[in-house]
Amino acid sequence: MTAYNEDSIRSLDWKEHIRLRPGMYIGKLGDGSAYDDGIYVLLKEVVDNSIDEFVMGAGKTIEITVNEHKVSVRDYGRGIPIGSVVDVVSKINTGGKYDSKAFQKSVGLNGVGTKAVNALSTSFVVQSYRDGKTRIAEFSKGELVKDEEKTTTQRNGTAVTFYPDDSIFRNYHYRLEFVENMIWNYVFLNSGLTVNFNGQKFVSENGLKDLLERNIDTESMRYPIIHLKGDDIEVAITHGQQYGEEYYSFVNGQHTTQGGTHQAAFREAVVKTVREFYKKDFDASDIRASIIGAIAIKVQEPVFESQTKTKLGSQNIGPEGPTVRTFINDFVKKALDDYLHKHSDTAEALQKRILQSERERKDIAGIKKLANERAKKASLHNRKLRDCKIHYGENHELAQQTTLFITEGDSASGSITKSRDVQTQAVFSLKGKPLNAFGLTKKVVYENEEFNLLQHALNIEDGLDGLRYNNIVIATDADVDGMHIRLLLMTFFLQFFPDLVKAGHVSILQTPLFRVRNKKETIYCYSDEERQRAILKLGGKPEITRFKGLGEISPEEFGLFIGKDMRLDPVILSKEQKIIQLLEYYMGKNTPDRQKHIVNNLRIEVDIAEEQKIAEEELVA
Numbered sequence: 001m002t003a004y005n006e007d008s009i010r011s012l013d014w015k016e017h018i019r020l021r022p023g024m025y026i027g028k029l030g031d032g033s034a035y036d037d038g039i040y041v042l043l044k045e046v047v048d049n050s051i052d053e054f055v056m057g058a059g060k061t062i063e064i065t066v067n068e069h070k071v072s073v074r075d076y077g078r079g080i081p082i083g084s085v086v087d088v089v090s091k092i093n094t095g096g097k098y099d100s101k102a103f104q105k106s107v108g109l110n111g112v113g114t115k116a117v118n119a120l121s122t123s124f125v126v127q128s129y130r131d132g133k134t135r136i137a138e139f140s141k142g143e144l145v146k147d148e149e150k151t152t153t154q155r156n157g158t159a160v161t162f163y164p165d166d167s168i169f170r171n172y173h174y175r176l177e178f179v180e181n182m183i184w185n186y187v188f189l190n191s192g193l194t195v196n197f198n199g200q201k202f203v204s205e206n207g208l209k210d211l212l213e214r215n216i217d218t219e220s221m222r223y224p225i226i227h228l229k230g231d232d233i234e235v236a237i238t239h240g241q242q243y244g245e246e247y248y249s250f251v252n253g254q255h256t257t258q259g260g261t262h263q264a265a266f267r268e269a270v271v272k273t274v275r276e277f278y279k280k281d282f283d284a285s286d287i288r289a290s291i292i293g294a295i296a297i298k299v300q301e302p303v304f305e306s307q308t309k310t311k312l313g314s315q316n317i318g319p320e321g322p323t324v325r326t327f328i329n330d331f332v333k334k335a336l337d338d339y340l341h342k343h344s345d346t347a348e349a350l351q352k353r354i355l356q357s358e359r360e361r362k363d364i365a366g367i368k369k370l371a372n373e374r375a376k377k378a379s380l381h382n383r384k385l386r387d388c389k390i391h392y393g394e395n396h397e398l399a400q401q402t403t404l405f406i407t408e409g410d411s412a413s414g415s416i417t418k419s420r421d422v423q424t425q426a427v428f429s430l431k432g433k434p435l436n437a438f439g440l441t442k443k444v445v446y447e448n449e450e451f452n453l454l455q456h457a458l459n460i461e462d463g464l465d466g467l468r469y470n471n472i473v474i475a476t477d478a479d480v481d482g483m484h485i486r487l488l489l490m491t492f493f494l495q496f497f498p499d500l501v502k503a504g505h506v507s508i509l510q511t512p513l514f515r516v517r518n519k520k521e522t523i524y525c526y527s528d529e530e531r532q533r534a535i536l537k538l539g540g541k542p543e544i545t546r547f548k549g550l551g552e553i554s555p556e557e558f559g560l561f562i563g564k565d566m567r568l569d570p571v572i573l574s575k576e577q578k579i580i581q582l583l584e585y586y587m588g589k590n591t592p593d594r595q596k597h598i599v600n601n602l603r604i605e606v607d608i609a610e611e612q613k614i615a616e617e618e619l620v621a
């Protein structure tokens, strides 16, 4: 046993602590391929401060520039008081928001945000402009390297520029699609605010109504968006054509991607109000089918269930307020009921939609029952699924990391099974190519054994609430067959579970194309460019191996690619994307260049194009 005495006791200074336990401050590390990776939290911590200035009535415009590795934010707020510029970003629990009433409905008043960004950046520069004076302070990993004060003619405000530390965020790069989404959410939730992001102007007049319009296929809407606003609450609702429900929820401007008490109350309140309005005891699932809703509320001292603040746990609106549930229910009941009374066309369309869902549900009730019995039996000895121990949604610090790999072929699934982390990583093995689900109805999800078991493994039959894994990772070979399986799986998800894709749960596993090594070092390369860099780096004549399929990679080696340095390519739907058209285009029967289309629209162009090229070369050879 090692000695335990005074010398064993250490006291970390603030930056050491943040760098030792970054997860405590900013959640997941990761390379930026998931929307909830830490590098986006860094960005948010800085922008949130500028938003607070806007909320205080200072500075209607915020300028944000993000490239793959660097973030700059300039606001025209009041500017950090010149004498405090260094302290507010480098002394823990230092801030100007503790006593202010104006900030009571903010997401965090801990005085921690910028310090975390500072400590986790190789370079962090903060500059305040205030009444003719400016002070600029520069840090590296939290260490002050420069501090200068001079006069200025620039407008008041604050500018922050930082580069996340790539020894902590390995191989990271900002995905601009994710950042763009964040920016949109900021402007939807702050009317009157203009954000200039990478030279483009973002502004919203109609808040959550604009949000829904941006996120859904407006042509498929069953009736015009219902948009209701009250004190500290705003909601928007419509019904589309897609399977599943889709919600966007916010608390004090924070996007609660995992929902929470407010979202649950909203779902409940809509059902209740609708039933009362039509005086019919509709099945809740028929009212909710294809619903697309958004809700934003303000709460005093909100309580979150996770440290990344993605799930609201608050039971009450504030220390003296009503419960979240009562508050939302009262508002929806009155406002939605009023609205339906005043808009009979909408009321009619809504009822029609509910009745249609009811018919569809009854149509497949028989087969559903059978399939569920089958799945129950199968899950007792479900050979397709090798489960992990922890699941998403459980109150466990590793719940965010839960991952289901969907693989094809015995060798690949064997490798993953052997090298995975049994705590958080599960494997679902497909037997050959899945069915092309394009154009089929939900019935097939029950009829087709593979789909049925997959649906049960994920536990998403009745919506995403019970989802068992945060990340659903398609892990197929990078050849033509593997690509085809990928497309088929994406078709399945896009068609029947678009909410899963939109919520950012689905991605594709990148595996290295090459291994470059000498006696001392091994570098795995995911592109030709990386291979060239590796050869330069190692010098001499390193050994170069091309990996052709997942099956060729040994389990030991595979462990490296699904561990800490796992690279994922998220499946992202862009705003212009209409799922139905998209599927028609590339999974329909008569479209010769559909592959090109999916490539562009799913934003994984580089990889597919590259893999396609390689696969074609291989076929020729």
Ligand SMILES: Nc1ncnc2c1ncn2[C@@H]1O[C@H](COP(=O)(O)OP(=O)(O)OP(=O)(O)O)[C@@H](O)[C@H]1O
Pocket: 045, 049, 050, 053, 075, 077, 078, 079, 080, 088, 089, 094, 095, 096, 097, 107, 108, 109, 110, 111, 112, 113, 114, 115, 158
């Ligand atoms: N853009 C800004 N304009 C004006 N003041 C700022 C700006 N950015 C930071 N500050 C000041 O620095 C303080 C510390 O900011 P920091 O982000 O570290 O913590 P916080 O916002 O107080 O709390 P949280 O931990 O929730 O982020 C703020 O309270 C504010 O007084």
